[in-house]
Amino acid sequence: MRDARIIAALPTKAETCVLKNNGIYEKFSHEKIVKSLLMVGAPLWASEKIASQAAAAAYDGISTAEIKMLVYDALCEIKEETADRYLAANKLRVRTSRDKIETFDQTKIEDTLVVETGASRELAYSIASDVWKELKKLNVEYLTAPMIREIVNTKLVEHGLETLRKKYTRLGIPVYNITSLIQNGSRDNANMIHNPETVHKYVADEALKQYALLNLPNELADAHMSGDIHIHDLEFFAGRPLNCMQHDLRLFIRHGLKVDGTGDHTSVAGPPKHMETLMNHAGEIMLAAQQNMSGGQAMSLWNIFVAPFAAGMPYEKVKQAVQMFIFNLNMAYAARGSQVPFTSINLEFSVPKFLQDEPAYGPKGKLVGTYGDFEEETRLLQRAITETLMEGDSDGKPHLFPNTIYTIRKESLKSEMEEDLMRVHELSAKYGSAYFVNMLASYRGNMANYMGCRTALQDNWTGEWEKDCFRTGNLAYVTLNLPRIAYQSRDDTEVFEYLDSYMDMAVKVLNLRRESALNCLNKYNMLPFLHQEFEDEMYYRIENSTMSFGFVGLNEMLLSYLGRGIEDSESHKMGIKILEYINNRTAELKKETGLRWSVLQTPAESTAYRFASLDKEKFKEEAITQGDRGAYYYTNSSHVPVNSDVLLPEKIRLEEKFHPLTPGGHIFHAFMGESYSSPESLMSLTHKMAKKSDIGFWAYSSALSFCIGCKTLMKGLNEQCPTCGERDDVEWYDRITGYVQQVGRAKSSSGGWNKGKMQELKDRRRFEQ
Missing domain, CATH: 1.10.1740 (Rna Polymerase Sigma Factor; Chain: A)
Incomplete structure (x- = not known):
């Protein structure tokens, strides 16, 4: 009707x-x-x-x-x-990508083929005519631009024009996948919650990943897709190719802040006059740079560079300003996909000797003496940071950012520093969130900057701590699937031949990534914050950035190839030999290219799971993995398996040998038990590791549970709150691969981690004191 x-x-x-x-x-x-x-x-x-x-x-x-x-x-x-x-x-009416309905016009297909693929006008006419013949057969009232493009691509393939097809294809994501994202979210990144911004990010990421793979040479794209290598951050390859960065806070103290890099689109701030303003600027610097970069933002010597602003201030005011800094970083839900920016600060217990006579800059950017003049303020700021972190947020949960990295030098272990050092170990005992850098290790110079969960810069490039460690970072890294090499090798010769071929592919990828970074910095003007000038020099020093080889599954490689894992002495020697070989290749590359090549332990939040799953599918029972069906994973980099029965001293002995061989970043995990850790015991262990080992970077990690209902913090992964009996709202926290993050909730035992990482969490053997 x-x-x-x-x-x-x-x-x-x-x-x-x-x-x-x-x-x-x-x-x-x-x-x-x-x-x-x-x-x-x-x-x-x-x-x-x-x-x-x-x-x-x-x-x-x-x-x-x-x-x-x-x-x-x-x-x-x-x-x-x-x-x-x-x-x-x-x-035939066409619903176009311009949100218009137009009449079908064959010449538009011809024109786009000529413009987008470089086809000749004759070839374009031939393809478009074939497409028109197919469209006439369709009994539809409306065509869509994607439908027409798919038919064009089909005709290009039929004519053997695959190169043109790659240029003409349309990038996107299936409707089903978007529906699933809206309804269920994704578990690829534990640092992201499920909200509209994450859906936007994942949809955009998928299109940009496809774009990157289409523009890579076929053999490199295939190597990534098949699992020989893993190209990290594919979604950022074209437009945001730079990974981690170490900032120099002094430049912004002296010159002020333009968060857009130009001052054309935002307000411009002059040099800060007050401590509170500097705290705001310090956070804004890292948040602004996060818009230009794909990885973590870090500041080293943080409390030393801030110290002149704390001069003459009562401790309560200093701490209040520090609290503002920490809360702002943890509440700035404005990074990619509505994340809190991934930030880190490196702290010193005192002013190291090489900085004692360096000029110090204070309020209004003025010279106020040398940093050696601000020893007391340096220590006060470190105390303020540590105490604020130990207090947690208003609910009693840990502050997850910034990753707080404490530098251990010889003077840090002296008796006059004992109170400060003990306070940091109290933080470790409570939340497990502190990191430690060992500057007593045999391979150290004056500086070692860590940019989050492990990527690092050391003054081993030019020998100048500023050039090597500031205003630069890890440009990118590619991870090698070591177990797969073992599955395909019959002897040492083949092992190293495969290793060479995998590294060759990684070199090609990293060179292309660097080319993309140079274009984005200089040609496309896409990274204005990094491109801004200070004293006639671009802020980001790309010539000092590292291009790194990562690796996953050394333990499983040795198990497959030698029948014994990394804990066996002969296998361990073979593992050292493999890492030495990779380092020798980086040394050759430095000589050949003049660029800064490095080796790091890949964080492998998802890569260890991806490689293991692909290898189980390809090599069946021959593949040696951790975990079980549907939750396979490889042991991270050169670590001892998380479920190993080796005692902590032996684990240190086994893993310390690999830290000098991974100068681009590494970490030692001491997964502590469910009972409350003794700060005194942890501090004793720190003394031993710093003085007697080559462990370069470590953390005492604790699994935590937090009841949202009654605000009770508990050690261990508890299914139920012992205080109020709550089950549904008990959150779990632990260190994912580098940084402490919410795992999920006890009820679901899932959250933001993939199946492989969840299985690894369950497998972790924890050390009781």
Whole structure:
């Protein structure tokens, strides 16, 4: 039954009515048909004749689509070419990517083929004509631009034009996948919650990953897709190719802050005059740079560079300013996909000797002496940071950012530093969030900057701590699938041949990544914050950035190749040999290219799971993995397996050998037990590791549970709150691969981690004191 809207649109006289696409009825028009035929070149006599035939065949309620087909069929009997023009103009309507409905035009296909693929006009015409023949067969009222593009791509493949097809293809994500993202979220990144911004990020990421893979040489894209290597941050390859960065806070103290890099689109701040302003600027610097980069933002010597602003301030005011800094970083939900920016600060227990006579800059950017003059303020700031972190947020949960990295030097272990050092170990005992850098290790110089969960810079490039460690970072890294090498090798010769071939592919990827970074910095003007100038020099020093080889599964490689894992002495020697080989290649690359190549332990939050799953599928039972069906994973980098029975001293002995061989970043995990850790025991262990081992970077990690209902913090992964009995709202926290993060909730035992990481969490053997 026609509704009131349709009835109102009906002609008043008893005439034939036509139902339009929008649901409105209008009277049949002989003149409209004649006019549409004349517009496509039909003779007047033919137009009148066909319009009369259509009028005779029409009935009340006939659709416009039916009328158009009546006209088309009649016109075909007179002249097929004219009929095709009529069909394209009147029957085939295209919903375009410009949110418009247009008539089909074959020449538009021809034009886009010429422009987008470089095809000749003759070839473009041939392909477009084939497409038109296919479209005529379709009984549809509307075409869409993606539908037409898919048919064009099919014709390109049929003609053997795969290179042109890659240029012409459309990037996107299936409707089902978007629906799943909206309803269920994703577990690829434990640092992201499920909200509208994450959905936007994942959809955009998928298109940009496809774009990156299409623009890589086929052999490199295939190597990534098949799991020989893993190209990290594919979604950022083209437009945000730089990974981690170490900032120099002094420049912003002296010159002020332009968060957009130019001052054209945001307010410009001059040099800070007060401690509170500097705290705000310090956070904004890292948040602004996060818009230009794909990895973590860090500041080293943080409390030393801030110290001049704390001069003469009471401790309570200093701590209040520090609290603002920490809360702002943890509440700035403005990074990629509505994340808190991934930030880190490196802290010193005192002013190291090499900085004692360096000029110090304070309020208004003025020179206020040397940093050696601010020893007391340096220590006060470190205390303020530590105490604020130990207090947690207002609910008693740990602050997850910034990652707080404490630098252990010889002077840090002296008796006069004992109170400060003990306070940090109290933080470790409570939350497990502190990191430690060992500057007593045999391979250290004056500086070692860590940029989050492990990526690092050391003053081993030019020997100048500023150039090597500030205003630069890890440009990118590619991870090698070591177990797969073992599955395919019969002897040492083949092992190293495969290793060479995997590294060769990684070199090509990293060179392309660097080229993309240079284009984004200098040619496309896409990274204005990094490109801004200070004293006639670009802020980001790309010439000092590292390009790194990561690796996963050394333990499983040794198990497959030698039958014994990394804990065995002979296997351990083979593992050292492999890492030495990779380092020798980096040394050769430095000489050949003049660029800064490095080796790091890949964080492998998802890569260890991805590689293991792909290898189980490809090599079946031959693949040696950790975990079980559906939750396979490889042991991270050169670590001892998390479920190993080796005691802590032995674990240190085994893993310390690999830290000098991974100068681009590494970490030692001491997963502590469910009982409360003793700060005194942890501090004793720190003394031993710093003085007697080559462990360069470590953390005492604790699994925590937090009841949202009654705000109770508990050690261990508890299914139920012992205080109020709550089960549904008990959150779990632990160190994912580098940084402490919420695992999920006890009820679901999932959250933001993939299946492999969740299985690793369950497998972790924890050390009791």
